[in-house]
Amino acid sequence: MVNGKKNAFKAAGLFISLAFFSCKTIAQESAQSNAGQSEITISKDSKWSEKMALTLMKRHPESYMIDDSKAPKWDYVHGLVLYSFQELNKKNPDSRYTAYIKSYVDNFVQNDGTIKTYELEKYNIDMIVAGRLLFNIYAAAKEEKYLKAMQLLRKQLEEQPRTQSGGFWHKKIYPNQMWLDGLYMGEPFYAQYTAVFENGKSLNDIAKQFEQIQLHATNPKTGLLYHAWDESKKMPWADKETGNSPNYWSRALGWYAMALVDALDYFPKDHPKQKELVGYLNNVSAALAKYQDEKSGLWYQVTDKAGEKGNYLEASGSSMFAYAFAKGANKGYLPAKYKNLANKAFDGLTKQLIKTDADGGITLTQACQVAGLGGTPYRDGSYEYYINERKKDNDPKATGPFILAALELNR
Numbered sequence: 001m002v003n004g005k006k007n008a009f010k011a012a013g014l015f016i017s018l019a020f021f022s023c024k025t026i027a028q029e030s031a032q033s034n035a036g037q038s039e040i041t042i043s044k045d046s047k048w049s050e051k052m053a054l055t056l057m058k059r060h061p062e063s064y065m066i067d068d069s070k071a072p073k074w075d076y077v078h079g080l081v082l083y084s085f086q087e088l089n090k091k092n093p094d095s096r097y098t099a100y101i102k103s104y105v106d107n108f109v110q111n112d113g114t115i116k117t118y119e120l121e122k123y124n125i126d127m128i129v130a131g132r133l134l135f136n137i138y139a140a141a142k143e144e145k146y147l148k149a150m151q152l153l154r155k156q157l158e159e160q161p162r163t164q165s166g167g168f169w170h171k172k173i174y175p176n177q178m179w180l181d182g183l184y185m186g187e188p189f190y191a192q193y194t195a196v197f198e199n200g201k202s203l204n205d206i207a208k209q210f211e212q213i214q215l216h217a218t219n220p221k222t223g224l225l226y227h228a229w230d231e232s233k234k235m236p237w238a239d240k241e242t243g244n245s246p247n248y249w250s251r252a253l254g255w256y257a258m259a260l261v262d263a264l265d266y267f268p269k270d271h272p273k274q275k276e277l278v279g280y281l282n283n284v285s286a287a288l289a290k291y292q293d294e295k296s297g298l299w300y301q302v303t304d305k306a307g308e309k310g311n312y313l314e315a316s317g318s319s320m321f322a323y324a325f326a327k328g329a330n331k332g333y334l335p336a337k338y339k340n341l342a343n344k345a346f347d348g349l350t351k352q353l354i355k356t357d358a359d360g361g362i363t364l365t366q367a368c369q370v371a372g373l374g375g376t377p378y379r380d381g382s383y384e385y386y387i388n389e390r391k392k393d394n395d396p397k398a399t400g401p402f403i404l405a406a407l408e409l410n411r
Contacts, residue, residue, distance in 0.1 A: 042360035048350065049088050049406035052399055053097065055361035056081065059394070063104035067396050072107040074118045076185055077396040079130030084403035086136060091407055105133055105146075113148020120156050123172040125182045128153050131189045135196065154193050157186060163231040166205075167212035174374060176232040178213050180225055180252040183259035191266035200271075206263060207273035213256070214280050217244055223287030224303060227252040227381060228373050237373050237381040245373055245381040248303040251397060254320025257284055258401065261327045278333045281324070285334055288321055289341055297341075297348035301368055302386050310387035315353050315367040319401035322346050326408035339409075346409055349402065364402055367395035 040058045042051055056066060064072040066081050082101045089097040108116045118127055131153040138146035161169040163176055168186055170179040187206050194202035217229040227245045230238035237245050260281040267274040291303050298313040299321060300306050326342035328334035355363045369392040373381050405411075 042362075044356075044360060047092075047406060048346075048362075048411050049084075049403045050092060051360075051362050052364075052403050052406070053085055053088055055357075055363075056394070056399060057096065057100055058359070058361055063100045064107055072117065074108050074115055074127060074130055076126040076129045077400075078104055079132060080400040081396045081403075082130075083132050084400040084407075086133065087407055088403055101133055102137055104130075105137055109134075109145050109149045111145050113145050113152055115149055115152060118152075120152065120159075121172075123156065123160050123169065125160065125168055125170055125185045127185075128156065128189050129185045132192065135192060150193060150197075153189065154197075157190055160186075163212065165212055165216075165231065166208050167231075168209060170228070177228055177230050177235070177373075178209075178217070179228040179373070180213065180217065180256040183209060183213060184255040184262070187259050188262035188265075191263040195266040200266070200268070203267060203271055204273060207267075207277060210260065210263075210277055210280055214283075216242070218283075219244075222248075222304060223283055224248045224291075225253060225256060225284065227371075235374055237379075247381055247383055247386060249371060249386055250299045250301060250303045250314055250317025251320065251368060251371070253284065253288065253303060254317045254324070254401065257281065257288070257324035257328075258320050258404075260284075261324050261331070261333070264331070264333065281328055281333050285325060285328065285338060289338075292321075292341060292345065293348075296352055297344035297346075298352065299345075302383055305383060308383070310384075312366060312387070313348070313352070315349065315364050316395060316398035316401065318345050318349060318353075319364075319398050319405050322349070322405035323401045323408060326405060330408055342405065343409055343411075346405055346411055349405075350411075363393050364395075364398050365391075365393050367392055367398035369395055 040054050042054045042058070060066050063082060064078065067077045082104055085097045085101055108118070110116065131150055134146050134150045138150065161172060161175070163169065163178065167178045168182060169175060170177050170182045187209055190202065191206050194200055194206070213225065213229065217225045219226065225248070227247065227249045230243045233240055233243040239246070260277055264274070264277055267277060288299070291306070292299060293306060293313060296313055298318040300311045301314040301317070302311050305311050322342045322345040325334065325338040329336055329339035329342070349364065353365050355365060357363060369390040371379070371386055371389045373379050379385055
């Protein structure tokens with residue numbers, strides 16, 4: 001009996017010491033990880049792209065924490081920001097960037113190619129864009145799971161519900177609707193996938209997505225495109241004759257311009273649709289140039305309503321236009337003057353909307369956090385709706401394009 005008690009005490013002691021050791025190990029690992037992030041130093045002489053990337057890594061030690069996420073989620077904002085890290089790494093190779101990108105992907109992609117938190121059956125086109133991170137990782141690692149994950153996202157596009165005229169619905173819950181946002185969410189991944197794995201067989205279908213939104217959502221007087229188009233014209237926000245939403249939102253136009261310059265990377269010059277897409281880019285760029293604020297070089301939240309009560313110079317749309325103009329000019333799609341307009345916009349971002357923090361990190365202010373149409377609570381697309389949506393500092397829809405613009409402008 002005495003021996004039994006002794007053994008029980010020994011076992012309990014061993015359990016407590018193991019538990020203590022285990023907790024200590026986890027705590028040490030966590031401390032080491034956080035120490036690694038806190039050791040990031042941000043030089044005042046660094047380029048803007050590097051300053052922003054290092055700021056984000058310092059503020060969000062794990063890449064899934066971008067946008068202040070509390071738990072890992074496969075999402076478009078992470079796809080956008082980490083794609084900008086991928087481009088930064090091409091110009092300025094740094095193993096910290098590649099590790100940060102890969103840690104995000106490896107949180108989700110399982111050995112069988114399924115993607116945690118992703119639900120194909122929702123047919124949400126926003127969920128495609130993070131797939132752009134998989135091409136480089138698959139090329140480097142050659143692990144089948146990354147290819148299978150890309151194939152899964154390609155399957156979504158294959159099955160994505162469409163308007164009668166062939167345009168992708170934005171989501172299953174938004175029937176018959178094409179949003180400008182969706183062009184960026186779907187087409188660059190689709191274009192890269194079909195170029196790499198399908199010998200470009202779907203490039204005509206990709207062009208069709210741009211054709212449909214261009215045909216239906218453009219105002220011929222201004223040359224600007226409305227945020228969304230409802231083919232059924234049944235949504236309360238939709239114009240009963242055109243099906244268009246009532247206003248121009250700069251970020252939506254930014255998604256569209258970025259979608260064009262990124263998808264064009266995969267259209268050979270001799271492809272019959274290449275010139276058409278370059279034409280769309282020139283049309284929307286010329287329209288946007290008219291609404292660039294002369295003094296600041298930036299664009300307003302509601303693009304065409306400068307000076308109206310409550311409207312403000314907005315960071316995400318301005319960053320997106322700076323990127324699209326600069327890349328368009330660098331690639332020869334746009335006249336050289338657009339590089340000057342991009343530099344003017346970038347000056348406005350850095351002089352008016354950037355704050356430098358005590359640790360050398362930077363904060364991009366005046367970014368609209370989110371805006372959409374329909375849903376619950378109902379979003380009516382009115383001027384008042386757009387100007388009253390919340391703003392967020394260093395919102396990822398602004399920081400990702402800011403990095404991309406800085407890279408294209410070599411700033």
